[in-house]
Amino acid sequence: MEENKPEILGYNEILGYLAQEIGNRYWFPMYKYISENPELIKTFTGFILNHETIIVYLGKHHIAIEYTGEERVEKLREKGTTHFICNDYTLGEKDFCDEIIGFKYDGTAGTFKLPLPPFSEDLILPSNKGFDKLAELKWNFEAQDGLLGFNSNGFMIPKGQFSRIINGLFFDADENGLKTRHIKWIDFIPVSYDDSLEGYDSYSIDFGFYNEKMIQHDAHYIYPLPNQEDYKYSKLPQLNRFIELTGNSETSEPEITKFLEMDENKFILTMGFLGKEIYGQVKCEWQSEDRDPIIPDFFVERPNGYSDIVEFKLPDLKRNSIVGKSNRETFSAEISSYISQTRNYRTYFEDPNNRKWVEEKYHIKVIIQKGYS
Incomplete structure (x- = not known):
């Protein structure tokens, strides 16, 4: 978007613009790369190209793109419809990352939030109420291979930094029991946001992180699924998923x-x-x-x-x-x-x-x- 000639976009246009830009810079080149290296089809993260749903979160310092779908696929999808969802958090005063997770953390360590690095894999971040509920339900902490946070106030993404969370587990609890939020894959893309303009807000989005190096890395990246030959790291985590389901009365x-x-x-x-x-x-x-x-x-x-x-x-x-x-x-x-x-x-x-x-x-x-x- 040129600074002197702003283009006024509604939500549908924003989604279309994001899909076009990310498609041209990331999805289409990755599709081509994997098609030329078919041995990668059964090991790459399937939902990056065979999308089930893509959820877009608009914030003042980042746009977040979350993927859902199957981790492994047998073939690349030639045609299909992707369900897009857009959530605008630019107007509210609540924490952007808390809004994405779906609950507010209750840590007692002041206002400090964990600044995430550019890449986070297998992050387990319960609130204090969530941790207590997991312990009450006999959730097996030792069965989960990941980085576990305690007494947390949540996390934040530093301004100007591209960040990615893969296979993140977030927990809270309320009167209905355990609340679970599983993020399979989410990219935080830095933006410059200006809401002082009359009649519209201005976004400047940095897509430069979607480059050839990232495409090749993600094509070869193997999503962290439990080793089916290892009882502890395949069966016990699935029992944890069952506990998470049954631990909430609204399930x-x-x-x-x-x-x-x-x-x-x-x-x-x-x-x-x-x-x-x-x-x-x-x-x-x-x-x-x-x-x-x-x-x-x-x-x-x-x-x-x-x-x-x-x-x-x-x-x-x-x-x-x-x-x-x-x-x-x-x-x-x-x-x-x-x-x-x-x-x-x-x-x-x-x-x-x-x-x-x-x-x-x-x-x-x-x-x-x-x-x-």
């Missing part, structure tokens, strides 16, 4: 089941229930009756070949589990609905036609034990 049951049915997380159920395989969200249609299909959360296959049904319910109830006056207590409607659900599953698998259909379609065998109700 929904579908979010938990989606996490557990991912291939890298199936071990949580197979170990917990001594199973050898799990099947998630299997749609079981009735064969002898016209009824809505049942969809249990999981079938956990035992070593004998038969499967148990596992249904997840969050521990926080909307009301008391027992209602009614003295000597006339009964389960609440919420608990009764859970019991009704299990009875519905039992009714389904008592029908041999249903059992046969599920076994033939999904290779899942279920038997109803006599004497159980």
Whole structure:
């Protein structure tokens, strides 16, 4: 943008301008470089080119670009749509980095904020409330390979400095439990900002950091994923992710089941229930009756070949589990609905036609034990 001929841009135009400039200077040259070196396709950080979502944060001293998506890809995406989100923090007085993380730190060391270096990998930065909640939930600190901060007031990016955070974990806690913020990759691009002009704000953005040296570095960079052959650095961190999910009462049951049915997380159920395989969200249609299909959360296959049904319910109830006056207590409607659900599953698998259909379609065998109700 020329200083004497300012171009007035709205949010959509800003996103378009950023996408064009970063694309021409970084994404397109990297695409070309990796295409010419195809051995890098399965090791480079996939979401840099195969974007799922790109989140833009506008600040007074930096613009931040955050990437989400799959860390590993099988091939480069030739065409596709990227979802862009823009957040403007230029008008507020709150701390830019706190706004990005989503909570304010509560350290007791005055107002000091950790100045980040140009490159930060595996940064773990809980607030004091977050640290206490992690300890209460038995989050395994030793399982996480990274730089852990204590009694923190958060972090800041020095003016004029390009900075990057890769695989950063940030924690806080409130009345709903643990709050987790995972940043896979975020670039902080320095800007010069002037809001004294009448009718518009002026941005001068330094894109010079996206150069050939960075392109080659990032193409060869291997994102820090747990070593699947090392139990401590593959399984235990995944258990920490599970604790982070279940540690917040606002986490929904579908979010938990989606996490557990991912291939890298199936071990949580197979170990917990001594199973050898799990099947998630299997749609079981009735064969002898016209009824809505049942969809249990999981079938956990035992070593004998038969499967148990596992249904997840969050521990926080909307009301008391027992209602009614003295000597006339009964389960609440919420608990009764859970019991009704299990009875519905039992009714389904008592029908041999249903059992046969599920076994033939999904290779899942279920038997109803006599004497159980």
